Amino acid sequence: MPTSQYSSLKTNHHTKNTTKDDHNNNHQCSIIPLDFKSVSKLPESHTWELTHPNPLSTSESESIPVINLSDPKAISLMRHACENWGIFHVTHHGVPSNLLREVENQSRRLFSLPSDQKLLAIRSLDSLSGYGLPRMSTFFPKRMWSEGFTIIESPLEHTRKLWPHDHHQRDHFCNVMESCQKEMNRLAEHIMGLMFGSLGLTQQDTKNIKPKYGCQNSNGPLQLNSYPVCPDPTKAMGLAAHTDSSLLTLLLQSSTGLQVQKEGIGWVPVHAVEGALVINVGDLMQILSNGRFKSVLHRAVVNKTHHRISTAYFYGPPKDVKIEPLIQLSSPFPLYRPTTWKEYLGIKANHFNKALELIRSDITKAQ
Ligand SMILES: C=C1C[C@]23C[C@H]1CC[C@H]2[C@@]12CCC[C@@](C)(C(=O)O1)[C@H]2[C@@H]3C(=O)O
Ligand SMILES: O=C(O)CCC(=O)C(=O)O
Numbered sequence: 453m454p455t456s457q458y459s460s461l462k463t464n465h466h467t468k469n470t471t472k473d474d475h476n477n478n479h480q481c482s483i484i485p486l487d488f489k490s491v492s493k494l495p496e497s498h499t500w501e502l503t504h505p506n507p508l509s510t511s512e513s514e515s516i517p518v519i520n521l522s523d524p525k526a527i528s529l530m531r532h533a534c535e536n537w538g539i540f541h542v543t544h545h546g547v548p549s550n551l552l553r554e555v556e557n558q559s560r561r562l563f564s565l566p567s568d569q570k571l572l573a574i575r576s577l578d579s580l581s582g583y584g585l586p587r588m589s590t591f592f593p594k595r596m597w598s599e600g601f602t603i604i605e606s607p608l609e610h611t612r613k614l615w616p617h618d619h620h621q622r623d624h625f626c627n628v629m630e631s632c633q634k635e636m637n638r639l640a641e642h643i644m645g646l647m648f649g650s651l652g653l654t655q656q657d658t659k660n661i662k663p664k665y666g667c668q669n670s671n672g673p674l675q676l677n678s679y680p681v682c683p684d685p686t687k688a689m690g691l692a693a694h695t696d697s698s699l700l701t702l703l704l705q706s707s708t709g710l711q712v713q714k715e716g717i718g719w720v721p722v723h724a725v726e727g728a729l730v731i732n733v734g735d736l737m738q739i740l741s742n743g744r745f746k747s748v749l750h751r752a753v754v755n756k757t758h759h760r761i762s763t764a765y766f767y768g769p770p771k772d773v774k775i776e777p778l779i780q781l782s783s784p785f786p787l788y789r790p791t792t793w794k795e796y797l798g799i800k801a802n803h804f805n806k807a808l809e810l811i812r813s814d815i816t817k818a819q
């Protein structure tokens with residue numbers, strides 16, 4: 453197992469005034485998902501005080517843009533989508549549909565294992581990979597109605613624990629997820645190129661910038677999310693509102709459940725579009741574009757009738773690469789100071805939604 457570039461990150465925001473035991477208990481509670489099959493009523497621990505009424509139904513002009521990547525207008529549509537929404541669908545993306553179907557099948561297979569078997573692959577205190585509740589769970593008093601499996605670089609370490617004897621299943625799962633990482637990485641790099649174009653960078657600028665991000669990270673983090681059928685969806689939360697730390701996130705959702713916050717409107721559903729992938733702008737892209745592209749606040753809701761699965765690929769720079777506002781976009785001054793993805797994940801682990809604010813450059817704080 454290669455040492456992960458993120459493995460030294462620790463979450464220590466909840467250690468104040470607690471003993472080591474409290475800390476471990478607290479952490480265990482915030483990492484171990486419920487055995488969803490064993491409950492028929494929404495437990496108090498999973499009942500959120502703020503109920504979330506159905507989002508506004510969207511009229512044509514308010515729905516998330518769908519961009520056909522083979523359309524010559526894709527670049528200008530992308531600029532509009534990134535400035536106004538921070539999220540869009542892409543079609544004609546080149547990722548084989550049978551691979552996407554198989555990613556979902558394999559993910560269902562993993563999450564339908566008995567709870568005690570899944571717990572063999574539980575994420576450890578100081579690592580990002582493995583089975584468990586979303587990492588941001590410690591920031592919320594209530595538990596989310598979901599479980600996740602995070603793959604950092606390779607799924608092998610954890611799948612060995614899930615399927616110790618079934619080599620065939622394990623190899624198949626790993627092959628499918630690794631192909632998914634490769635395909636998603638290729639697509640993310642293509643979309644990054646289009647985004648640079650849409651920010652007004654010349655082809656030469658793009659050529660100079662791209663090698664900084666590319667290649668080394670061809671198997672970036674993959675997050676499998678599972679949202680089991682919920683007895684009382686209006687009082688539960690699948691994944692609480694957050695932005696992603698990545699440059700871009702590529703999401704496969706085969707049924708609707710994702711919602712985004714739109715200024716002046718509220719929560720807008722991102723309907724599943726057959727064959728499409730959802731692309732959202734992450735915090736590092738907001739930094740790189742000097743605030744032109746907004747990292748979008750989003751959440752996932754649950755439902756009463758079907759077990760929803762989603763898969764997110766987080767595209768970001770290699771570990772030592774500093775991300776800072778592009779010089780071409782930094783007039784009159786850069787809004788953010790340079791940071792690496794690794795450093796930023798550490799800040800996010802401690803300060804969650806305040807992380808972006810914390811790396812605003814001194815010059816803007818002095819204003
Ligand atoms: C590379 C990443 C990106 C992570 C951390 C790490 C692995 C898991 C990702 C998520 C997935 C769920 C939402 C989020 C907010 C979370 O809690 O874990 C994400 C977080 C981030 O985008 O910051
Ligand atoms: O399940 C979804 O639609 C959203 C998943 C997500 O936001 C994430 O994994 O970061």
Ligand SMILES: [Fe+2]
Binds near residue numbers: 695750
């Ligand atoms: Fe997300």
